[in-house]
Amino acid sequence: xxxxxxxxxxxKVDEENNKLTGDIxxxxxxxxxxxxxxxxxxxxxxxxxYKKSAVLYGKALDVLRKRLERNDLFIPDSIEVSxxxxxxxxxxxxxVAASLVLSLLPKSDIKTVFHGDSFPKRxxxxxxxxxxxxxxxxxxxxxxxRNLNITFFNRSLLLPELSDLNRLREExxxxxxxxxxxxxxxPVGSMYSLSGSVSESEMFFYRDLLRNRYKRSVLILNxxxxxxxxxxxxxxLLEGEREKFVEVDHKNLKSFKFxxxxxxxxHADFIKNLLEKNIPEYEPLLFLNGAVLxxxxxxxxxxxxxxxxxxxxxxxxxxxxxxxxIQNYSDYLNYKNIYEI
Numbered sequence: 532x533x534x535x536x537x538x539x540x541x542x543k544v545d546e547e548n549n550k551l552t553g554d555i556x557x558x559x560x561x562x563x564x565x566x567x568x569x570x571x572x573x574x575x576x577x578x579x580x581y582k583k584s585a586v587l588y589g590k591a592l593d594v595l596r597k598r599l600e601r602n603d604l605f606i607p608d609s610i611e612v613s614x615x616x617x618x619x620x621x622x623x624x625x626x627v628a629a630s631l632v633l634s635l636l637p638k639s640d641i642k643t644v645f646h647g648d649s650f651p652k653r654x655x656x657x658x659x660x661x662x663x664x665x666x667x668x669x670x671x672x673x674x675x676x677r678n679l680n681i682t683f684f685n686r687s688l689l690l691p692e693l694s695d696l697n698r699l700r701e702e703x704x705x706x707x708x709x710x711x712x713x714x715x716x717x718p719v720g721s722m723y724s725l726s727g728s729v730s731e732s733e734m735f736f737y738r739d740l741l742r743n744r745y746k747r748s749v750l751i752l753n754x755x756x757x758x759x760x761x762x763x764x765x766x767x768l769l770e771g772e773r774e775k776f777v778e779v780d781h782k783n784l785k786s787f788k789f790x791x792x793x794x795x796x797x798h799a800d801f802i803k804n805l806l807e808k809n810i811p812e813y814e815p816l817l818f819l820n821g822a823v824l825x826x827x828x829x830x831x832x833x834x835x836x837x838x839x840x841x842x843x844x845x846x847x848x849x850x851x852x853x854x855x856x857i858q859n860y861s862d863y864l865n866y867k868n869i870y871e872i
Contacts, residue, residue, distance in 0.1 A: 555587055559594045563692040569699055576700070576707040583711070585739035592712040592740070599689060599718055604673050606719040609642040610827060611745075613714035613726035615756055618653035622789045623801040625759040626725070627658070629820035631806065632845055634680035635853055640828045642676060644721055646684035646714075648694050651701040653795055659683045661799035663858040671864040676719065679857055684718045715741065722746035723827055729756035734767055742769060749827045760819050761787055768826070777826075779834060783815040807851035818842045 561567050562575065579587070612626055630643035647656035659665045665683050666672055676682035687694040693709060700707055714726060724745040728734040734750050741748045748769040751758050760779055768775045792798055804810050805817060821844075822837025831837040 555590045556594050559591045562696070563594070563598070563690075565692075565695070572696070572699060573703050576703060576709075577705060579708040580705050583708075583736070585736055588708055588712050589740050589744075591708055592715055592744075595690065595693070595712065595716045598692075599716060602669055602689065602718065604669070604719045606642065606644075606673070606676060607722045608640070609644050609676065609719055609721040610723040610725055610824065611644050611646075611715065611717050611721040612758060613724060614645070614647065614655045614758070615727075616647055616650050616652075616654045616710065616713060618655070618657065618795060619755060619757055619759075619792060619798065621755065621792055622757075622759060622761045623792055623798050623805075624655075624658060624757075625761065625816050625820040626757075626824075627662075628802045628805050628817055629824060629841065630681055631802075631854060631857070632817065632841060632850055633821050633824055635848065635850075636840075636844060639680050640830050641824050642680040643824070644676065644682055644684065644719055646686050646689065646716070646718055648686040648697070650697055656683070656685065657795035658798050661795045662802065662854075664861050666861055666864045667868045671868060673719065674864065675857075675860065679860060681857070686713070686716070689718055690716065711736075712740075715744070717744075724748040725751075725758045725823065725827055727751045727753040727756045727758040729754060738767060738769060738774065743771065746770070747827055747829070749823060751823070758823075760823060761789065761816055766823065777834065779819065779823075781815070781819055781834060781838060783838075784819065785815075787813065787816065803851070803854065806854050814842075814845065817845065821845075 558575065562572050612630065627645070630641070633639065633641040634643065645655060645659065647654045649656055656665065665685065666675060669684065669688050672682045672684045693713065696709070700709065715724065722745055724741060726737060728737055728750055731752065733756070734752055737750050750767040750769070751760060752765045753759065763784060764779050766777050766779060768777060792801065805813060818838045818841040819834065821841030822831070822834045825831045825837035825840060826834060831840065
């Protein structure tokens with residue numbers, strides 16, 4: 532009963548006294564524009580955490596996406612690879628390595644988009660910093676995607692009003708509404724989405740949230756909620772109103788143990804060693820993650836075919852050198868940016 536009274540108070544409409552409105556879109560706009568106090572913001576974020584619904588969160592996501600339209604970026608044939616905005620605790624980022632490999636596929640249909648922020652907790656942006664793949668402007672991030680089929684967008688440039696809330700979100704220490712939706716802000720209008728979920732119930736939540744927001748989506752069941760595959764799992768392929776479960780249990784998939792990936796440097800070092808072919812025992816996982824990207828994009832119809840394509844491509848090129856070439860391109864863009872300033 533107390534909770535219901537609190538909700539009625541929280542969403543009361545009173546514009547004259549600047550109290551909160553019951554319209555979730557207007558409420559999110561007010562939070563982003565800092566038109567309400569921190570204590571009210573914290574109350575709203577906590578309330579929405581425990582009243583989570585795909586419909587409500589979808590309305591909030593639409594607000595974030597609407598704000599990105601001012602950037603006028605549009606590359607619809609790309610894939611938004613959606614990571615939680617915190618660093619992984621155990622396994623390395625296989626999907627990042629697979630994206631680097633497949634971005635160089637001749638006449639590539641694989642164009643991957645990553646984004647993140649300098650959150651108080653270490654996040655995927657730190658990984659890209661250690662890989663030397665981040666650039667200083669939104670324009671250069673778009674430039675990298677158009678020329679190299681892979682990019683990273685700094686959310687603090689895309690949505691500074693959301694990044695301004697980081698300190699408060701860290702203080703209340705919950706996976707708030709933005710934690711669930713910010714990975715899908717879709718900075719360039721990608722028609723394809725790849726993400727992970729920590730449980731079946733969360734997978735169904737994301738299914739309802741993402742339905743008809745992308746042409747095709749893949750959700751991977753992962754104990755940490757990341758889209759990387761590092762063992763037997765299940766993925767859910769969404770296309771319009773249709774959905775299909777695919778079991779990932781490849782003949783080359785065995786039990787792998789990962790330890791010591793608590794820093795972005797160790798994650799980055801693993802990716803570099805993998806691309807330089809110094810740790811062949813983990814290459815099957817690289818090929819499996821590449822297969823998921825190909826399946827999502829419609830290049831293949833099965834994990835097995837995608838595995839063979841990624842494996843063949845990996846054996847044909849020196850991807851350690853390719854990574855260095857991408858890093859050199861990033862350095863060039865950053866140097867040009869500083870010089871022009």
